[in-house]
Amino acid sequence: MNLGDLKIYYLDGGMTNMDGGTMFGPVPKVLWSRKLKPNDKNQVRMSTHPILIIAKDKNILIDSGLGMGKLTDKQKQHSGVENESYVKENLAAYNLTPEDIDIVLMTHMHFDHAAGLADNDGHAQFPNAVHYIQQDEWQEFLAPNLRSKATYWPQNQGDYQEHMILFENEIEPYPGIKMQHTGGHSYGHSIITIESNGERAVHMADIFPSHAHFNPLWVTAYDDYPMQSIREKERLIPYFIYNDFWFLFYHDADYFAIKYDSQQKTIQSAIKR
Template identity: 25%
Template sequence: MNIGRYTIYPIEGGCFSLDGGALYGIIPKPLWEKTSYPDSLNRVQVQLRSLLLVGNGRKILVDTGMGLNWSEKSREIYNYNNTVNPIVESLKAYGFAAEDITDIILTHLHFDHTGGSVVYENGAYRPQFPRAAYYIQKKQFEWAQSPSDKDKGSFIESTFMPLMEANVLSLLDGYTRLDDEVELLIFNGHTKAQQLLRVFDNDTSLFYAGDLFPFAYHFKPPCIIAYDLDPLTTLKEKDDILRQAYKEGWIVFFQHDPKNTAVTIAKNEKGFTAKDIIPIG
């Protein structure tokens, strides 16, 4: 897919598993298990899908998946079995190397979004993408260093502090335009200052949904994941962005949905829903 000066690629980062109840919040299991199929531990498969924008002299990667720096216990808990970095392998499939990436947008610093940002070699962590500038919101970076008891398990400092120590991490302050076709929108329900990318031209807009809409099912207003810090803020953010996306005909790109990479939006008497599946890449 091409939008403006950019060619768009989905970059697959493998998958892991999370508790189904945590992913669907107050939605009863008899409803959500019709679309997600929990295992014997009630875990649901979650995709790790990044986005690559190539053009305008840049190769911009959005989020870096989970990487490889995981203990056997954590691999078992999250059902994560990768032995090679799937983000790097997916880039290779399109003819790109880690060294080609010029910019990395980290939506936020939860381990499944930034774990692949670093690699552990010779007793130390270094940036996985050695020529890239990394970007995170300042408020998110500050929060990640002193999170609440509710969400501290989602942050692993070894996945992001080495970026600051290597002087490759830039701190942004609110809404940001990377250029005239790429903007970063700020959302605060899931975590402090999650930044989600929109790439657009006069005809097409693609919105990277991050953890605002993990699955297409999360278009439903009451379906809010239990990890969110402020569910009522998420509720309003979802409604606001869905109204705008529907009105302007945006494509929504899913980071975590195993079944849908990208969709357009329809509206019916019950609210907003996924419409057409859009091929990306």
């Protein structure tokens, strides 16, 4: 898609099939299955597709996908992995290589977002990029608690931290592109807003992982702080709709981007995968 002076694409960072009950937490299946149809294993398809922003002078990547060779067979089975990352191959379609990425923006460091940051030897997959990560998120990634250690994997650490900038509440890594700390899904979870020539988009990451999670109360069982996710969604989604933002998705297997009607709160425009 084009957004002002920016070109925005999604890259195939892997495809998963996650347990539907886990993806919708307390929401009864009779309700969520009307939005996303589960397979015979009660799984729903969830992409892990990084977002590529091409500006005039910088190439920017949001999150990094599943990587290659990071998951064991058991982990692939548990997450219903159909394929791992084709990020490198997808970049080539735009005449880019991983070395051409200038900035990497991490919404959070869960394995399905961070496994593509480094190879199995810990070497940065995007060696020339400055990596932006919320400070509390980084600290928990390094020292996870009993619950979070299942998704903050030490094998996803790497020498990319030699080119890393931490922030607390908000930062603007590139003119018009801002990261904002929200918490909710994880303590350091962040969203990203993008503005160029009067056009706007937002990536709310995993507090709004798919179009089926539009209702503020519909949060995943993966959310460490679900009431914080609800609080942020309740305030931010109406704000972004009122201000004519596109919503960009990492996990939605059906939609890359959606714009909602400000009156009816229904889908006005959409870009499908």
